Amino acid sequence: MGALAIVLMAPNLRAQNGGDTLDFQLRTDKTVSNARFKPDKSGKRKLSEAAQFFKTLHNAGNDDQFVLQRTQTDNLGITHRLYQQYYKGIPVEGAQYAAHGHQDEIETVNGEFAKVKIAGDQPGVSEKSALALAQKFVGAKKYKWEDAQLQAHMQKMGHAGYSPKGSLVVTRDERQAGRPWRLSWKFTISALEPESEQLVFVDAWDGHILDAVSLLCNTNAPGTAETLYSGTRNIMGDSWSGQFRLRETRNNVNISTLNALRGTSYGAAVDFTDNDNNWTAAEHTANWDRAAPDAHWAAETVLDYWQTVQGRNSINGSGLPVQNYVHFAVDWDNAQWDGVGNAMRYGDGNPAKLYTIPFVALDVVAHEFGHGINQYTANLKYEKEPGALNEGFSDIWGAVIENWADPNKQTWLIGEELGFIPLRSMSNPNAFGQPDTYHGTNWVNVDNCTPVGGPTGNDYCGVHTNSGVLNFMFFLLAQGGAGTNDIGNAYNVSGIGIFEAARIAYIAESYFLTPNSTFADARNAFINASHALYGPNSCESIATSNAWYAVGVGGPFAPSGMSISGPNHVCGTSDPFGITSLPPGAIVTWSKDGPVDIDNPNSNTTTVTQFDYGWTTLTATVTSPCGLNATITSAPIQVGNPYMVGPIETSSNGLGAGENLCNHDYDYDDWVNTMFITVNPAPPAWDTWTLHWEMYGPNGLAMSWTGTNPNLGLPFIMPASQEPGWYNVDAWITNSCGQTSDYYETGFYYVDCKGASRFSMTVYPNPATGGNLQVVMEEPEAAKLPANAKVASSEQITFTLYDMKMTSMMRIWKVPSGQKKHLLNTTGIKAGQYILVMTKGSLKRTQQVLIK
Incomplete structure (x- = not known):
């Protein structure tokens, strides 16, 4: 069958306000009833400063204040702040405004702002006189505060009792055309004979009654309804002028179901009424009036679902009244959510078309309510x-x-x-x-x-x-x-x-x-x-x-987001390994390669035990009854101590292992060398590895040093005073497991070239302090230099300060030759260890110095 063009929602016709707002609704007096805002990039629209925001929003005067009443955060993380409006320090009856949003940003506001203008804020009628006028208006034979037993019961329950106490408020005169604002005494009058509970407002200037609100007649009245589609259901109405109507307050949300009289004007709608709040089919069959209890019960049910199941406070999340208009338009076979009037309206069907009965079934009402949810x-x-x-x-x-x-x-x-x-x-x-x-x-x-x-x-x-x-x-x-x-x-x-x-x-x-x-x-x-x-x-x-x-x-x-979690290394028996983002009910099977045993191969978590050293990779297969099937592999995991492979390599500005340093160092200076070692596999970034080096020569231990990055090399100084001969190197590594791996390598042959006079350099103080470093030079006699040495006593002497790796030049001093002592200014050089290199022609000397 072809598609039915049944339109269940009118397009939203509300005016869009540019700038900061997404939705901006005004009351008839041009005050803002509801507004939603775009994200606040400026950071100025703060929930914590909502009171000032309201004043700006409403262009409120100095006499208007907003006082915080309560703050709540719902299960969706939205914070709601409710404010009471005051005028010259006096509360304005019914004028409350709320701000809503996440964290500290106002995203939505709603409520009623009163444009109050009154002549004065001081009463001309005393509280005592106003109470007498209120009692006269009620006209009871006996009041509850006059009954000692009732008073005692109230006080026993922790209440003050029934005795009325007046409070000054600003309220409208509901009994005068134009409903002007007046200063009022407000009393709760509890009568016993006949029984009533009323809020009575007495004009604080001339004593006339401004308004009286029954606290009993306007409360919800339970009833029943024989609905058109859902059988007999319990509903709530309210008692009004001796009858009952389809209006109620449900969890602080007002619900009203009105008769549109087959017109399209909300203002012309009237209440459906019943004599005893038992809405029977016999009473309400005419004109499809049975549709009204259906719409009302359905609206109650839908509101209850959103509040109890989804935690949403009505259509807009902030207690928006639920308005139903039944008998909307003539022969209208449809239902709509009105996004401007924030109302739902239901036609009675069209006898000449396919759908001939009212559109008030539960799923239709829930559908229209859903359009309202979507709007907000x-x-x-x-x-x-x-x-x-x-x-x-x-x-x-x-x-x-x-x-x-x-x-x-x-x-x-x-x-x-x-x-x-x-x-x-x-x-x-x-x-x-x-x-x-x-x-x-x-x-x-x-x-x-x-x-x-x-x-x-x-x-x-x-x-x-x-x-x-x-x-x-x-x-x-x-x-x-x-x-x-x-x-x-x-x-x-x-x-x-x-x-x-x-x-x-x-x-x-x-x-x-x-x-x-x-x-x-x-x-x-x-x-x-x-x-x-x-x-x-x-x-x-x-x-x-x-x-x-x-x-x-x-x-x-x-699969999304699953990975193997656990330690980066195994030292004996590991800490547990697991799976991130593992869903409930999943089954994990573990496997491995490398020198470990899986302790719990069929568990969601497992440990592993080392049986050798090296590296391992874990694999987890994850399945679940609802179709998950994923294979996850870990990054390499270090097991036990690291191991090294040779050879140890040395470098000294072009020198190779086993070369005679004298062939390159004609002035027999201390030579800066860099020693490398190959580690397999490379050390991981997350672990701290310490390399320990010891060099042994003809006279035993010649030197030792440590470093923490084996593959970048370690600089060292080979002193010229070392005896010639073969030098062997021991190197070992300590890792986070606290274990070591030894590696032994025969090193290089170092020739001291003894027989030539020394070209010596003494540096003091070392460590250098006070911004100065003094160098004392002892130059050799030319006759005792090697034949290929090139020295000219008139040549300039250059001192160069390097970092310990000889990769960065820190400062250069050039001094004249022929002086025994030279004072080098170290001001501004960062404290630390450095290498000072002296050059004069082809002669060179090197000294490690410490600057503090």
Whole structure:
């Protein structure tokens, strides 16, 4: 059958305010009733400074103040701050304003701001006189504070009792045209004969009664209703002028169900009434009036679901009143959410068309309520793909709430109670002309589509048709299913249940979608929500990815975020290894290579035990009953002590191992060498390895030194005083296990070239302090130099200060030759160890110095 163009939501017609606001609603007096804001990049819109923000928002004067009443943070992490308006230090009755947002940013505000103008703030009538006037107005024979037993009971319960105490407030004169603001005494008058509880407001200037509010007659009155679609149900109404009407306050949210009299003006709507709050079919059959209790009970049920299951306070999350208008328009076979008036309206059906009875079934009411939820969360644009998502979410809430309230109804059919044929099927969208696959059969191509509404339009580019894709995805997510979709993808989805699927849908809609979101965005939103709620590799996340794959959006589930956690090294028996982001119910099997044994190969966590030294890699195979199958490999893990491979390599500005230093150092200076060692494998960045070196020569231990980076080399100085001969090197490494690995290497042959006079250099003080370093020179006699030495006594002497690796030159001093002592200024040089090199012609001397 062809697609039905039943429009269940009017496009949002509210005016958009530019600049900082996303939504800006005004009351008839031009005060702001509700506003939502864009992210605050300036950081000036702070929740902690909401009172000042309200003053700016309302252009309030110096006499207006906002005083914080309470602060609450809900289970979604949203903070709500409620303020009472004061005028010249006096509370304004009923004028409260609230700010809402995450952390310290105002995102939404709502409430009532009163433009108060009164002549003065001092009463002309005393509290005692005003109380007498209030009692005269009530006219009781006996008051509860006059009954000693009642007073004693109240005091026993921790209350002050019934004795009225007046408080000054600013309130409207509800009994005068124009409802002017007046200074008032406010009393709670508790009468016993006849019984009543009333708030009485007495004009503080002339004593006339401004208003009286019954605390009994305006409270909820339990009743019953024989509904059109859901049998006999308990409802709440309120007592009013000797009758009952479909109005109530439910968990601090006002619900009203009014009779639109088949017109389209909210202002002309009137109350439905009943004599005893037992709304029977016999009493209310005429004109389809039985539809009113249906709409009212359904609104109660939907509000209860959102508050008790999802923790949401009404449509906007902040207690927005729920307004129902039944008998809306003439022969109207539809229902709508009005995004401007924040109201739901229901037609009675059209006798000349397919649907001839009122559109007030539970899933229809929940659907329209869902459009309101969307307006205050994702606010999906009502056209093309965003519009199809908007419709799909409303169908989701219709099905979810119908199942929650009455599982015996047909959950996966939408509007099945409205006539002989449902509006849509979520379990089989194709049956009613919708697609069950993105770009599959029945898909409305939205490319180059111009959205047009109305009976002759294109349903804003198929929003009620393409919503079938989201509907079927949600059905599979909740119930599961297997098959092949229209584009050839074979799928198998394990259902997670409608409750869990609804949790994911709500988080996705609330936090991860924006007005122009597409089906691809929706897939990401659902996946993000499933990760946040259940973990990235949970059965719920697996089902979410696979359900979207089933409708042709994205690929099947792929593991996310799993890795092997645990120590980087094993010293004997390791600390435990585990898996990050491991979902509940998963099964882990461990394997390895390298010199360790797996202690618990079939456990979610395991330790390993070393039997040799080297490196190992662990592999974990992770499976779960709902289809997870992943193989994870660790990074290399150090086991025991490190090991080294030869040879040890040495370098001295071009010298190779075993070379005669005299062939290169004609002045027999102390020569700076760098020694390297090859370590296999290379030391890891996370571990601290210490290299220990000892060099042995003809006379035993010649020198020793340590370093912490074996593959960058260690500089050392070979003193010219060492005896010639073969020099051997021992090197070993200490790592975090506290173990060592030895390596022995025959080193190089060092020739001292004795027989020539020394060209000596003495440096003092060493360590150098006070910014000066003194060098004393003893120059050799030319006759005793080697034949190939080139020395000219008139040559300039250069002193160069290097870092210990001889890679950075710190400072140069040039001094004349022929002086025995030279004073070098070290001011400004950072404290530390350095190498001082003296050159004169081809002669060179090297000395390690310490500067403090």
